[in-house]
Structure formats: structure tokens, C-alpha cells
Amino acid sequence: MIKVGIVGGTGYTGVELLRLLAQHPHVRLTAITSRGEAGQRVADMFPSLRGRVDAVFQTPVEAQLGECDVVFFATPNGIAMQQTAELLAAGVRVIDLAADFRIADVATWEKWYGMTHAAPDLLADAVYGLPEVNREQIRGARLVANPGCYPTAVQLGFLPLVEAGLVDLSHLVADAKSGVSGAGRKAEVHTLFSEASDTFKAYGVAGHRHLPEISQGLTRMAAGQAVGLTFVPHLTPLIRGIHATLYARLTAEADLQALFESRYSGERFVDVLPRNSHPETRSVRGSNVCRIAVHRPQGGDTVVVLSVIDNLVKGAAGQAVQNMNIMFGLEERCGIDQVPLMP
């Protein structure tokens, strides 16, 4: 059994990690920390876990994370970078669900995240945990930077086009819509039920932190070519789910359907739908799957890709467990093979 620790399990990615790990046959949760909730039973905070998770929140001191095989950080940005070096030194592997190790360029990270990076020397060791791109590197990684939710949906949607060099990289558009759980479990007015239901809005048009993460990923796929991306996130009144609608101008001819099917043929967690499909976010609710459809409206030179994930699973906790499975040589689908909940 793999000994697992979780730092910061009181948010939505934390409770989702607990849901998945509780159903994983090869792990044992040995510690979960929360300064604010230390001493409270996890299942008292999250009654959905009653009878399934016996753990009690501990202080970081009590938790003895150094004895774990792997520690997940389900914390706000800026925490993992302070504790990772010590854990790695103790031989513990680390998977950070926050953004601390996602951006290779320190200056870029510091600009978008508004703080000084506490562990810039670790960035070279961090592997960006998108298995469909980096599986081999993840296998040997000590430190995995789990991708953001929008970046997962957008990168998987653009990936076959960009790798194949078929689109104008200077004018990509990603119009993305997220369920409200993406904003986390913080008490804030703008995500109250009465503020966020029965309404729809864009936000962060001037610049969202996932923009540089996506741009970095697309540039790598494009073998280093610069990418011009317009990224507009929206808040939509559903709990879980991201729907990315991607637009690009074709610069060469190709059978797009065949391209996508071929690129993802061996991937259990990426499902390319038949021609003329429209994936719904609910078709992946509670599951680790990304479903993708590719369109070419009216046969013109604009390609439209539709990509959906559950932001808390493939966009966060599920992908983190997928990365853990790869790192520890387990079957990749272990513990994350739930059938989506529909309706």
C-alpha cells in the first residue's frame, strides 16, 4: 500500500482527492493536514465521506508527512513551494495541485502570481503532469506540477492541431466556461448561490493566470514557436465542468477527425467523439475523462474544437491520482475509473 499524505484537504480539490483515494485499492491515507481544522474528523466536515474516511485533520507538525510515500498539496498557491524541498529530501514524492511548479520561467510566474517564488531551484525538477503529453517524464518524476483545470481542457483540445502544425499559431482563441466549483470553497460574495445561479458572465478578460500556463504548453507542443492566444474564461451556473470552445485558422489541409482519433487512440482518459458531436460537461461528471469533438463549420478554414472535463477530476484531483499511478507503476486507471454520474 502506498502511504499518502494530503496537505490542505478542506477545499474542493481536497475533498475530491479523498473521494477518489477512498476508492483506490492500493493507497492508505496516513495523514491529512489543516491548520484551521486540526482535531476535526474529516467526515464531520464532509458528511458524504461518513463511513468511508476515518481520518482526522492534523496540524502540519503532528502529521509526519516525511514518512509518506507521496504527498499531495491541495492548498492555495504559494504553500507547496515552501515545503517541497524538505519532503523531497526525505524521499517523499510530491504532487502539487496548485500552481507553484507549473511555470518554468520564474519571472513569468512571479508576475502572474504576485509573489516571490520560494523554491526556484526546484522548477527544473518539476514535471508538468499532463500524462497525454509527458507520460514518460512523469514516470520518473519526484515532483509533479498538476495542471490547472482550464489548461487541461484547452491543451488537450489544441494538442493534435498544434503538434501537427496545421493552424495559425498567432491567433488562437480559447473561449472557456467553468462551473462554479472552479472558484473553490472560499466564502466570497461573487460565488454565492444568489449571485452565481441563473446568470452567466465572463471574467478576467484582461488576463487570467491560466493564460501563461496554456501558452507555455502550446509553445512546447509547437516545438518552441511563439503562440498568440486569446483566452476568455466564463463562469456558468453549474457545479462541476469545463467546456472549452477553441477556434483556430487552418493553414493546411488534413482529415481532422482522423488526426484526433489517431493522436488519442491509446489514451483511456481522452475520448474523441464521432464527427458532428457536441460533448456535454455532464457526460464526464465525476469522472477523469476528457471528451473532445472537432468541427469545421461550413467547410471553411476555421476549425472549432469542443473539449469538456470535470474540473475537479481530470482538471484537478483525478489527474493528480493518474499521475500518482504513473509514478508508482500502477495501472493508470486505478481508483479513477468511475462511470460519470448522469443525469
Place this chain on the structure above:
Amino acid sequence: MIKVGIVGGTGYTGVELLRLLAQHPHVRLTAITSRGEAGQRVADMFPSLRGRVDAVFQTPVEAQLGECDVVFFATPNGIAMQQTAELLAAGVRVIDLAADFRIADVATWEKWYGMTHAAPDLLADAVYGLPEVNREQIRGARLVANPGCYPTAVQLGFLPLVEAGLVDLSHLVADAKSGVSGAGRKAEVHTLFSEASDTFKAYGVAGHRHLPEISQGLTRMAAGQAVGLTFVPHLTPLIRGIHATLYARLTAEADLQALFESRYSGERFVDVLPRNSHPETRSVRGSNVCRIAVHRPQGGDTVVVLSVIDNLVKGAAGQAVQNMNIMFGLEERCGIDQVPLMP
């Protein structure tokens, strides 16, 4: 492997049954029928099942249900009663998720369901499939009448009080609220999104078909005493979930919390919450659990019970699989042990 057939898998109880059976280690789906959809792949109708269910809808003739070990009817009322005798004769066990075999008294059934019963002689063989009450009878049953969704939540909530003879049976009140999936997957105006969201209403106050089913169950628990029940169902804007708020007048003193905990101490799928709790429907979303809290406001003589289930799981498909597990001697939780999806 148990060979399973499903009649009528195009509604919500059908697709939920498919979700659960797809994750059950000891069953193989050998046939699924739908006159309207014959020839279509199940996963084309329900993309959430892509990669998990390979079945194709067949006509009843093609399906050869007589070769199954067990057949689930996930059909409208009035279908199972026409086909059950033949299946039983072929040695197939039957679990009806509709109402055909729930009411022992034919006249009562015919009055509330507005049709002539096609198989009144089978009613004596049918076991009412509420495991927490009838587990032993279910074990040997050839024909199980799976309880309705409201009746499951209401009966489990009243059960300890009625069995213990603590309440005035002549004036019980069950104020129940259901998510919209309880109305099924039929195209109707009143359950359109624009009609059923952002609103709340009662319906069927003059009389709902689940009233005689609940009354029959409570009367049995009360060893045959007559029961006076006022049952008011409501439609609430959520997909899955039933919340029953039950009111009764105490006629004797007792430690109600201890009573409930004791009655359900061995039950994996009934969870009695600590004193002063308020179960939420989402705490059982996608799971087979019923969570219950018991209150005595201001220490008066009115007891209030709060009982929540997922109407499609413990209120339908999950309980049906639980019954199958009991009938076939499997572990009761097999295939229905998913952790609730939260948020």
C-alpha cells in the same frame, strides 16, 4: 457471472442501472430491450457510458430474456405484470422497478393505477424489496417489487418509531421533496428546465400513488394497525435527491437518538446522523445510502425525522442491485458502494 437482462433501459432508472452494473464485478449484461430504440448502441444515447457499456438495444423478441439469471424491469407501470409469469416459468428471477407488484391488494392497486392488473396471482409471491425490513424474504424471492422512491425515504424514516409503537398512528405527516429526475425522462412541459428551475411547488396533494404504498408499509410495521397519513410531495429544482420531513406526535417517552441508532446499527446503507444534524440530499448523491436525523423541537411532543436518499439509487436502481445481491448471495454492497459525489 450473473447474466442480467434489462427491459426498458432508456429512462433514468435504466441508465442508472447501467451505470451501477457496469461497475459490478459479478454481473454480465446480456440483454437490454427497447422497442423504440432497438438497433441503437446504448452509449450513443448516453455518452456517459462510452467505453463502459457495449450493449445495443434489442427488440424483446431478439433479447432472449429467458436465458438470463435475472431480469430488471425499468419500464413504465403495467409492463412487468404482463411478462413476469413467463420469465419466472423459465427460471428467471425478476426485479420490477415499477409499481406492478408493490401493492398486495389488487383493488387498491387498480384504483390508484387506473388499470386492470394482469397478474394478480403473482402478488402473493412478490416480496417488497426494502432490505432493512424484508431481508430474509428477499433472499429467497423469485420476484421482487422494488420500492418507490418516496416510499423508501418515508418508510425508513418512520420505521423505528412505528415498530416501537411510540407515535400516534392516526395523524402522521410526510412532507416530501423530490428532485426532478423522479419525474422520469419523458418529454413533458412541466418538467422542462424553464418550468422547473428556480421554482418550487407541491403537487398531487389530493392523492399520490405512493400514498397507498407507504400506508401499506407502515401498517405492516405497526403489526396491522391502521395508519392515517397525510403525504404531500413537492418538486424541487435539483436533479437527484429526496428529502422527507416527517412529523408525528409522541405517545410515549424514549431516547429517540438511541432508538434510531440501534435499529439501524447493522445496516450499511442507512446512516443515522448525530443529534441535531440536518442531512442534505447531496450527501448521498450518486450513492445507495439513506441518511437520517431525528429531532424533537423544543422538547415538545412532536418528533421530526429528516430522511434523505438519492431517488435514482436507494430510491430505484441501487436498491434494485442491493436486492439482486441479496437474492444471489453476494456481498450486499457489491457494485453499489460508490462514495457520494460532493460537491
Place this chain on the structure above:
Amino acid sequence: MIKVGIVGGTGYTGVELLRLLAQHPHVRLTAITSRGEAGQRVADMFPSLRGRVDAVFQTPVEAQLGECDVVFFATPNGIAMQQTAELLAAGVRVIDLAADFRIADVATWEKWYGMTHAAPDLLADAVYGLPEVNREQIRGARLVANPGCYPTAVQLGFLPLVEAGLVDLSHLVADAKSGVSGAGRKAEVHTLFSEASDTFKAYGVAGHRHLPEISQGLTRMAAGQAVGLTFVPHLTPLIRGIHATLYARLTAEADLQALFESRYSGERFVDVLPRNSHPETRSVRGSNVCRIAVHRPQGGDTVVVLSVIDNLVKGAAGQAVQNMNIMFGLEERCGIDQVPLMP
């Protein structure tokens, strides 16, 4: 033009008051205060009011409320009681949308609200602002205690029965369901979209502050007889709306439909539906109307009343304007005659 001031216009009752007053032909908003938002334009906080409300939030000092004809308190409990005496002394009439003056008995108020009452001597002057009961007293009032949302729906539903002495007062049940806006516009985890949507729960079963308010009202209707009420509030995933389902045991025969129609025949804002109706909360969305249906299931001795209001209108701001209209001799429907928004 009536000069109107609002204290605390940043919550939902405040912005709703602004919506209604902006469409009222005989009022002029002369001041609106908020310590936290002083200096900000109201329409910058609430873009729905752009082009319709020019006001800027002021500090209480700047606002010169003493020059208003009437001041509405749309504040948390405990504020109005500190400022009302001074306003009354300046000849300003006061309508408190919070609970400070709703309970005549100081000890009861202090027990349920957990603070010392700052102006117990004003309680005798305060008129409980339920026009369908107290219209004449409201006409001459200087200080109106605007009823709570649950109390409005519950009292209007029970009123004809209690006044007529037809029901057992010792065992009344009010099972009430509220939209989430009833919890206000405070940043709290439990009313986040991801916590409060797609779920349903009871709360405050042990005791809710609206219980003594309702009990007081029912007792007055019953000419002083004691009332035994079980009140269970629930949170339901809709923005606006309260649905009260009321249960009582009949102690005498009567034509209930005729009774209700007769009692409310002259009331513009109470609509008694035809026999066998089920009012929906959306049928009053955005309007000051209370719709009521009365049932007697299976002809038994239990009467069921269904009563719906918009908690922010008839349950708060609309009723406050209705009271203002009565106090100032205007047509009662002035400014609050909007047709409900459907769908």
C-alpha cells in the same frame, strides 16, 4: 414626493427596495447609507440599477436622515433599535425590515436574538406591518415592524383557519422552504453556489428566530389562545421564493375554499387559487403577491394549506413599500404592482 432614506442598502432587501422605489411615482430617494461602501455609486455595486438609480452610498453622518419623511432600515438585526428614537423625535417615520420591533415581549426577543434590546420603550408604539391583519393600525403608525419572510407566508396561510377557530391550535405544523436569497448577501460557505445548488436540506429544526414571531401572530389571531407550532425551515436551490406547506387538524366543519376566498376578497396582494391548485413560487417571482391554495386530502380531518411569496418582495421590500403606501395615504399598490417574471 415623499422623501425616502434607506439605511444599509447593500443587501438583497436593500437592492430590492431600490428596484421598487425606482419605479414608484411618488417617492424620491434622498439618502442611502452604508459605512462600508460610502462614496461608491449604488449602480456600480448593482449594475441592474444603472441608469435608474443615481444615488451614492453615504456615511450615516452625511446622510441627514432626519430630513426624510420616512426611513427604511434594511440592516442586520440590532441596528434599527439604536437609531429609531432619534428619527421618530425628528418627525421621521420608520419602517424596519429587520426584526428589532417584531416581538412585543422583550424577554422573548432577547432570548431568540441574543442581545439586549436597546429601545424596549418603543415596542409599544411599533405596529406589526402585516396589512392584511393590521391595516388600520399601520395607517397611523410612526414605526412599523415589517414582518419576516417565513412569518408572512405562514401567517397568511393559517389566518382564515385560526380566525375562524376551525383547527386544533396545539399541533400546527409549518413546513417551509426558502430560496437562498433569504440568507442574505453575506459571504458564507454554506450559501455558496457549489454548496447550495443541486441539494436540499432542513436547518434550524431545534429553533428558528421566526418561530416566536409566527407564534405571536397566530396567538393574536386566536384572540390570545396559546398556539403549539412546529416550524421546520428548509433551504431550496432557487434564488427567490418561499413555499409554506401548512398542516392542521380540523375541529369543525366548514367550506374551506369559501372561507379563504371570503377572508381575502378585498386584498389585492393575496390571491386565493381555485380548488385543487398548487401554487408555484415562480408565479409570484418579483411581485408582491401571496398565492394560496387550501386542500383537504382524501376528505380527512387534516387541512393542508399551500402559501407562496417572493421572500424579497411580499416577504420584505415589497411589503415595506406597501406599508409606506398605507402610512402616507397612497394607493396601496403604488410602485409594487409589477407582473411576476415567468419563466
Place this chain on the structure above:
Amino acid sequence: MIKVGIVGGTGYTGVELLRLLAQHPHVRLTAITSRGEAGQRVADMFPSLRGRVDAVFQTPVEAQLGECDVVFFATPNGIAMQQTAELLAAGVRVIDLAADFRIADVATWEKWYGMTHAAPDLLADAVYGLPEVNREQIRGARLVANPGCYPTAVQLGFLPLVEAGLVDLSHLVADAKSGVSGAGRKAEVHTLFSEASDTFKAYGVAGHRHLPEISQGLTRMAAGQAVGLTFVPHLTPLIRGIHATLYARLTAEADLQALFESRYSGERFVDVLPRNSHPETRSVRGSNVCRIAVHRPQGGDTVVVLSVIDNLVKGAAGQAVQNMNIMFGLEERCGIDQVPLMP
């Protein structure tokens, strides 16, 4: 008083028209027709109109529409074109809320709507009822083609840019999201609550009927230049509201904020928000306003416009009344000046 008739008042645009006309000081509803509902009181079907609309649905024969001053068609596509000639001949003015007269080119219309046009000769007389573009022509029109909901939001968003010649017309993108009421009040599975809530999807990517309508409008704004538009509509779980996110490549420099403010400076129903704003659909819920924000992310050459309307008001019934007001010389805001409902 203007005598108004409505053909087909049982859908959402019909009931919304009734809501607005019930509050209009200068109109009298003299006839409303529905073959299916003839004889039924309108308020029995729509309880929100109880006490406000006394009308009874009539058959077309009974209704004597020829005596009206104006007739609104709130019917499915293909009805108005059959009855308009006769009404015009009788001196009745006609406003069609459906699509029959929106496309000037008959062949294009017939291709997208899949039927033969019954009155091609009337197309030349029909004025496209977008007041912000065609106010003068509407003033003298006998027949107004009320714009579609998506076309209203998209055209008002692109209008200043296209008129000013600032963007590359060959690659415009309109990513639009609609509330479910846009699909109408038809009983269909895909718009059931349990299908359309808590999920998000695109539809009609291969081609939506509003595409040629928008393209026609943009081409006119561009003085006849061809336009290359990619239009992707999405279904989002809210009742009312359209959010259009528009992308275009700038071909010249300009102060975009000033451009938009100037273009719409005199327009009561178009509200240009301050720089860096994100309009929400709820900020226009129940109102005839379109709110617009213009962005230029990272100062690049891509302009992003955000445009929101209530699809049933500015996108249908409200704009129809606005057109009527213009046609009859009334104040343009008459009857459609409600403050949005928030929250």
C-alpha cells in the same frame, strides 16, 4: 388605446409579450389566438398573469384580428407568412417575432428553414426591427421582422466595429451562450430540467439558422462587404439570458471604448459599461436593455466584445414592443422600462 392582437400566445415569447403589454399604458389586448387552447383563460395557463390579464384564447376565426391596429405573431416559423398579407390588406400592422421575414434573400431563407416561402413578395416591405440600426424605417413600417435573440446580441456587439471599418471581416467569431428558454416551451427531452441543468454544451456548430441572419446584418453594416463569421451557440443552465463573446482582429487603431460610447450615446436600451467591465446576464433579467463591454486583452490586435441581453425581452417580446412604440409614435420606452430583477 392601440388595439393589439396576438397570434399564438402559449409559448415563452407569447407570455412575455402579455407580461409587458399588461403594464403598457397605451394598449388594449383585444384578441389572442391559439388553436390548441381556444376557450381557456390565459391566466389559467399562466398563473403569473392572474388578476392582470383577463383574456381567453380564441380560435383564429373568432379572433377578428382584422380589427386590430397591430398584430404580433408569437408563433413557430412559417405561420406569419401565411396570414400577413390579409392583415396588411385590412390595414393592420404586423410584427413577426418568428423568422419569416428576417432574411431578404428567399433562396437563403428556404435553404435554412427547410420550407417554401409563402409570401416572398412581402419581403421587400418587411423592415428588420433592430431599432439601433433601422429606427427611421421602422417608424414607417407596416411589417416588421423582429430580430432573433442571438442576432440581437451579436449584431449590437459588432456594430460599432463593423460600421467603423476597424476589423478583419473575413474571420469574425461569435461564441454565444443562451439560457434554456430560448429553446421555447415545447415538450422535448433535451431541454428537460434533468437534461439541461448542471451541464453545458455547444450545439449546431455545423450551422444554426441565426448564422445567415447575423451575416446579412453585418454585411449591411459593412456597406455590402462579405463577412466570414464562425458562430457557435451553446446551451447554458439558466432560464433567461444570452451572453455573446465576440472576437475580431483589429485592422486599424482606435479608442474602442470611446467608439462604443459614442455609437450608443442616445440609445436608452444599449448600455456601454466602463472599461474593464464584465456584464452579467442577470443585470438585464426581465428588462429590454443590452449591456456591452469592449476589451483588448494584453493590448494585442484581438478585440473582445461582451454583449448580454434577456433573450425574451430585448431578444424577443421587449424589442417587439419597442418596435410597436416606434411604429405608433409612442415614447420608445413605454411599457418596457422595468428595472431588471436582481438577484
